[in-house]
Amino acid sequence: MPKLSSERMKIREEVAALKRExxxxxxxxxxxxxxxxxxxxxxxxxxxxxxxxxxxxNIGSKSDLLAKICEVGVGSSLEVIQDVLRKGLxxxxxxxxxxxxxxxxxxxxxxSIAIYTREEKNLEPKDAARLAELRRQFVSEIERLLxxxxxxxxxxxxxxxxxxxxxxxxxxxxxxxYRPDGKKSLEEIASGLSDFIVGLVRSDLETV
Amino acid sequence: MPKLSSERMKIREEVAALKRExxxxxxxxxxxxxxxxxxxxxxxxxxxxxxxxxxxxNIGSKSDLLAKICEVGVGSSLEVIQDVLRKGLxxxxxxxxxxxxxxxxxxxxxxSIAIYTREEKNLEPKDAARLAELRRQFVSEIERLLxxxxxxxxxxxxxxxxxxxxxxxxxxxxxxxYRPDGKKSLEEIASGLSDFIVGLVRSDLETV
DNA sequence: ATGTTAATATACTGATGAGTATCTTTTCAA
DNA sequence: TTGAAAAGATACTCATCAGTATATTAACAT
Numbered sequence: 001m002p003k004l005s006s007e008r009m010k011i012r013e014e015v016a017a018l019k020r021e022x023x024x025x026x027x028x029x030x031x032x033x034x035x036x037x038x039x040x041x042x043x044x045x046x047x048x049x050x051x052x053x054x055x056x057x058n059i060g061s062k063s064d065l066l067a068k069i070c071e072v073g074v075g076s077s078l079e080v081i082q083d084v085l086r087k088g089l090x091x092x093x094x095x096x097x098x099x100x101x102x103x104x105x106x107x108x109x110x111x112s113i114a115i116y117t118r119e120e121k122n123l124e125p126k127d128a129a130r131l132a133e134l135r136r137q138f139v140s141e142i143e144r145l146l147x148x149x150x151x152x153x154x155x156x157x158x159x160x161x162x163x164x165x166x167x168x169x170x171x172x173x174x175x176x177x178y179r180p181d182g183k184k185s186l187e188e189i190a191s192g193l194s195d196f197i198v199g200l201v202r203s204d205l206e207t208v
Numbered sequence: 209m210p211k212l213s214s215e216r217m218k219i220r221e222e223v224a225a226l227k228r229e230x231x232x233x234x235x236x237x238x239x240x241x242x243x244x245x246x247x248x249x250x251x252x253x254x255x256x257x258x259x260x261x262x263x264x265x266n267i268g269s270k271s272d273l274l275a276k277i278c279e280v281g282v283g284s285s286l287e288v289i290q291d292v293l294r295k296g297l298x299x300x301x302x303x304x305x306x307x308x309x310x311x312x313x314x315x316x317x318x319x320s321i322a323i324y325t326r327e328e329k330n331l332e333p334k335d336a337a338r339l340a341e342l343r344r345q346f347v348s349e350i351e352r353l354l355x356x357x358x359x360x361x362x363x364x365x366x367x368x369x370x371x372x373x374x375x376x377x378x379x380x381x382x383x384x385x386y387r388p389d390g391k392k393s394l395e396e397i398a399s400g401l402s403d404f405i406v407g408l409v410r411s412d413l414e415t416v
Numbered sequence: 417a418t419g420t421t422a423a424t425a426t427a428c429t430g431a432t433g434a435g436t437a438t439c440t441t442t443t444c445a446a
Numbered sequence: 447t448t449g450a451a452a453a454g455a456t457a458c459t460c461a462t463c464a465g466t467a468t469a470t471t472a473a474c475a476t
Binding site for chain 1: 242243244245246325326327329330364365366367370371373374375376377378379380381382384385397400401403404405407408
């Protein structure tokens, strides 16, 4: 193996990253439109203008591809809540910062979330377990936020866990009906859904 | 073909119905646990103690099986909202009657709804279109109910369509986390989620 | 320039599973 | 009882793909 300058290494890595990104993008488009089992690796390769071994060399097996696509959405959702909680704001402020960012993140990673929801059973058990753990963490952070709001009297809800699941459901479900080219813009939906959520739990609002 | 008495016909039909019901049940269990593509018709037949031609004779192809399973949940949800609206109650009363019945229906047809959500891409286009139309009708009935409540000033929400989708999402999402053998009973969840929904839209409640 | 290695394509294999043709058993009317 | 038809099992076919061994081309260090 020839020694490479760090400059060249950098380019190599960037090229590799680009290939992975494009491959994941093409695969996500196809998995989203047709479903995982109705998409062959040859289809994905064709859409990239390459052939199957290209995918195996750069990403790995079909289920590796799926796992990497699924990770995007859960991963970024978790980052949002953790980032908000890290600031140590009060429950109302936290929720008001979290809600619009969360909805926007979900809509932006629409395909990833939809694919994860639909195709979880096609993940390798190892990947499924890893992602389920991320999801579990996410739910439990939201629950923690809601509990704090209940304790402080700022939220009108009773059951923090059930409310967390309902809230997550209301938002996650949007990945099935949202169309980027629809009447409402991403921003309008994010703001509408987010008002809905905030109004949902806050006890001091008459109309949202 | 020998002429059969109507009595005998009745038994025949009941037997056929029983076979279909059992077959759909076994298939739903397997599709729910492993996913559609990870379940073979031989698996389904094995769980029924029969062989593949039994399924073809009584139901049809694998995707017919899927379509019939998916229809259960959407169908019964639609029935609930239509039944409630038929009574011509006010928006608040309608919502209060609808919510708990809807959640209970969804939880009872959990597998059907989860399978439909996950496996829609594996339906024949014809079946997919038919079921999508049922779903569209359902959303639009809920939207109508919410709009009535907004017009009468009883509901705190602004956008009836977005709220309908959020509400449906909050409930439908439960099919992914609900476990019949979990801590909370179906009734507890139905009541909790339903209070959440009602409190969500009503403007005259302090705490739900 | 040139030899070496990395990247990618071509062309294959092997397993799988939906759907079916055919054989066998059960049911039941007369 | 019997024979015809309905129900179902056995045993196949045939297409599809994930994954890979091998051949080819491109990149690049010296």
